[in-house]
Amino acid sequence: MPLVTLCEVLPEAKRHRYAVGQFNVNDFLWIPAILEAAVAEYAPVILGVSDRLVDYLGGFRSIVMATQILVEEHAADIPVVLHLDHGRTVERCKAAVDAGFTSVMFDGSHLPLDKNIALTRAIVEYAHARGVSVEAEIGQVGGIEDGVVSGIVYANPDDCVRMAGETKVDALAVALGSVHGPYTGEPKIDFERLSVVAEKIETPLVLHGGSGIPREHMQLAIFLGYSKVNVNTECSIAFRDAVQHFISSNPEIYEPRFILGAGREAIAETVQRKIVEFGAAKRAQAFGNRATCNMIERQRSSPRR
Numbered sequence: 001m002p003l004v005t006l007c008e009v010l011p012e013a014k015r016h017r018y019a020v021g022q023f024n025v026n027d028f029l030w031i032p033a034i035l036e037a038a039v040a041e042y043a044p045v046i047l048g049v050s051d052r053l054v055d056y057l058g059g060f061r062s063i064v065m066a067t068q069i070l071v072e073e074h075a076a077d078i079p080v081v082l083h084l085d086h087g088r089t090v091e092r093c094k095a096a097v098d099a100g101f102t103s104v105m106f107d108g109s110h111l112p113l114d115k116n117i118a119l120t121r122a123i124v125e126y127a128h129a130r131g132v133s134v135e136a137e138i139g140q141v142g143g144i145e146d147g148v149v150s151g152i153v154y155a156n157p158d159d160c161v162r163m164a165g166e167t168k169v170d171a172l173a174v175a176l177g178s179v180h181g182p183y184t185g186e187p188k189i190d191f192e193r194l195s196v197v198a199e200k201i202e203t204p205l206v207l208h209g210g211s212g213i214p215r216e217h218m219q220l221a222i223f224l225g226y227s228k229v230n231v232n233t234e235c236s237i238a239f240r241d242a243v244q245h246f247i248s249s250n251p252e253i254y255e256p257r258f259i260l261g262a263g264r265e266a267i268a269e270t271v272q273r274k275i276v277e278f279g280a281a282k283r284a285q286a287f288g289n290r291a292t293c294n295m296i297e298r299q300r301s302s303p304r305r
C-alpha cells in the first residue's frame with residue numbers, strides 16, 4: 001500500500017490500547033532495517049525524520065523517494081507513515097508536505113501557548129488540505145532536543161484540551177516526564193496526569209523520548225493513553241555497540257557492508273523488540289478495512305494536489 005498518515009494508524013491503536021512505534025531515521029541504512037523489523041512483526045510503523053537531519057540526508061525529496069521505493073519493494077503489506085519529527089518552522093513543515101511526507105510534526109512547545117496554537121493551526125490547514133496528518137507538542141520533553149538541553153515541563157491538561165480543540169491536530173505530543181536521549185536515573189512519568197489528559201481529549205497522544213523507559217512503565221503509559229511512542233536513542237546505541245564490537249572482533253575486515261551490516265541488524269532487532277513491547281505486532285491486518293479519519297477520506301476522494 002502507499003504511504004499512509006497517522007490518521008490511518010493511531011485511532012486504531014488508541015481503540016485497542018497499543019502504540020505504533022516511531023523509529024527515527026539517522027541514515028538511509030535505518031530505513032530497510034526498520035521496515036524489515038516491522039514486516040517481520042507484521043506491524044504498522046512510523047519512520048520519523050528529524051528536521052535537523054533532513055539536509056544531511058539529502059533533502060526532503062530524496063528521503064521521500066527512497067522511502068517510497070523501499071516500502072513498495074519490501075514492505076507493501078504493512079502501513080508505513082513517513083513523518084517529519086520536530087519540524088522547526090511553518091515553512092519547513094510545508095516543504096515536507098510538498099515533497100510527499102505523509103505526516104508532519106510542528107514543535108512549538110517552547111513558544112507561548114497562543115503562538116504555538118496559531119502556528120500549528122496554519123500547518124494543519126495546509127497539511128489537511130493535502131491529505132497529510134499533523135502532530136503538535138505541549139509541555140517540554142527533557143534532555144537534548146535539537147541540540148538544546150532543557151528541563152522537563154509537564155504539560156498542563158487544560159492546555160492540551162485547548163490545543164486539541166483549536167488546532168484539530170491528528171496527534172498530540174504530551175510531555176509528562178520523558179526525556180530525549182539516555183536517562184540519568186529513573187524516568188518519572190506522571191501517570192495520573194496522563195489519565196486526566198487521555199480522558200479529556202479524543203486526539204491520540206504521543207510519547208517522545210521512548211528509549212530507556214522500563215517495560216512495565218512503558219506498557220502502563222500505553223494502556224493509559226499513549227498511542228504513538230518515539231524511539232531514537234535506543235536504536236542508535238544498539239547500532240554503535242554492534243559496529244564497535246564487530247570492528248574490534250574482526251580487525252581484518254574492511255568491507256562496509258559487513259561493518260554496517262552488523263549495525264543494521266542491531267537496529268532491526270531493537271525495533272522488533274520495541275514493536276512487541278508496544279503491543280503492535282500482528283496489527284497490520286487491521287488496515288485491511290482501513291480505519292481512517294474524515295479528513296483523509298475527503299482528500300482521498302478528490303485528486304491529490
Ligand SMILES: [Zn+2]
Nearest residue numbers: 180208209230
Ligand atoms: Zn521528540
